[in-house]
Amino acid sequence: MRLEILPVLGIGDVTEGDDLAALIATAAPWLRDGDVLVVTSKVVSKAEGRLVDVPADGPDRVAARDEVLAGETARVVAARGATRIVQTHHGFVMASAGIDASNVDKTRLVLLPVDPDASARALRSTLRERYDLDVAVIVSDTMGRPWRNGLTDVALGVAGMPAIRDHRGEIDPYGNELHLTQMAVVDELAGAGELIKGKCDQVPVAVIRGYLGETRDDDEGARALVRDASLDLFSLGTAEARAAGLREAATLADGPGPSPADPAAVDRAIAAVAGVVAPGTVLTHVTDHEVRAGLVATVPGWPASATGLILGAPPAPVDPADLVRFGADLQRLRTALAAEGISSALLPPPPGSTASAALAV
């Protein structure tokens, strides 16, 4: 058993309207059923006319490029300096939405194919119908990734095979069930194709031979590789998420949460701000049911769902500046509670108490 990685030489420059299937079939008459074609997305984009004209240099070029980037961007994931990591309309998270200025005239930018899975399907279909070749097609591009230096080629689109090889449910020789092993084989195939493309000059298509037994059409393409942002532990850049935390703190909504606050978490929050509140400020966590019941009767608007109360008193003597500072300190505490996942509400002090304010948690 062996796999082979072969370059398709002699395709030359690809321009708008070119017939990729014909270019590939002519350059590689040696293609066989079951081969996996790894096609650089740039030649797909060029053939499909996914190019925009921009000035060759200067501020106008920057402005034009920014506008193109905005059009390709579904959301900005992270930014630092001139770097923009964005999620594209396809769902891919890539630097500059995959817009590329290399291997193209200085006055043009290459955008990603509108639908790389459709591009792969079309190429596979044409090769089958016109050249009687039953191959799988991967549309690949070069991407960076968090945590690791260096880029690798991965799949943007695929037709003729599933994107993922699923080992879940298999049992290893020791009797352990494999829980997590879904391999993104099309990404590994794209990377394998890059190995030969990178050794040659200007080779936009590589062939992996021996990997597939038979092609298969019943798959969802490379969309299977796109993880939903809501499931992703890294859906935002660190700086962006930190700023989101700060903005959230600035606009914290009032209101205790639906579930009882964990007393240990409340105490952690009090401890977190202990070093920054005004000297002498007293914050007391009250969770006793009878005390709360008493307060429910006396504080207008006291929510019935409240499960705890922090009674606060500013440093004596009370002057207006101390009360302002005390309010700021309570807001710090509310924010520390929010960091523990605990909602809170700022309330007027209970009548008759020595407190100056109360937080419901």
Added chain:
Amino acid sequence: MRLEILPVLGIGDVTEGDDLAALIATAAPWLRDGDVLVVTSKVVSKAEGRLVDVPADGPDRVAARDEVLAGETARVVAARGATRIVQTHHGFVMASAGIDASNVDKTRLVLLPVDPDASARALRSTLRERYDLDVAVIVSDTMGRPWRNGLTDVALGVAGMPAIRDHRGEIDPYGNELHLTQMAVVDELAGAGELIKGKCDQVPVAVIRGYLGETRDDDEGARALVRDASLDLFSLGTAEARAAGLREAATLADGPGPSPADPAAVDRAIAAVAGVVAPGTVLTHVTDHEVRAGLVATVPGWPASATGLILGAPPAPVDPADLVRFGADLQRLRTALAAEGISSALLPPPPGSTASAALAV
């Protein structure tokens, strides 16, 4: 030109103290100079005795595993439910620090090799000295990644070739200089090796033939692939970074920053909290130099570096609860300023002013 990916069959189970070089050389007498061996880290770990005993199941197993994980963890990057993405002592960011319970007895866990580059160097060196074979060695493992479903194999260690192929400075046929193209070829080679390993059962070593001309020892190994966390836009999970933002808000230090605050950013911060401050609260951004100069003379401790001041007044009439709420609102504003990168300080109101407090920015 072609590359071949070949499996090394017949290695069988590897246990502590096994001589990997002998196992490989015996199983693959067909190895040639210039081959790249992709060796699954698990067999390296097993041969090196990187195994720990744990209970087969139950809470004791969970506790023992947690302890092992803590030992392998340099820092926690992200957590959700039982998932822990951590940075290992090597610098790799991986789920569960690469600790693996598959393909091993139920009472043992396999840890990553202590130094996968050293493991790769040792194997390469032994194959050269004892078997006169000049090959490159990659120690590979399976990893997930943000944003994309499915796992791929990547390199943890390498010897005999550089981890990265650097295209920077090259000129494409259109005259554009390639700025960013550093390819993590050892990751692509590791992935290519997985393609054949995954098609066979229990094949821990694959060979990539035709990729390397000559081996080369003058490299820094797979450490070149580890991006420093300070340079990484995704050094923390989104939830962790958001919570860090909240904690930062809770403990904001007093003090205007060293550089003048951008007036537009200050106004954005005021607008951000406009909907949540008490009705009637007035926040006025004062940047006029003379006003500030006047305040410098009258407010004790007013910092000379201050470049702006927000004067606040609570809704009239002033009662203690309003002042507490007003203080909380000023803290919200400080947090919104922090989200814009602007430091601030809460000050007593200037004597003689109608304000109740001042923020220096």
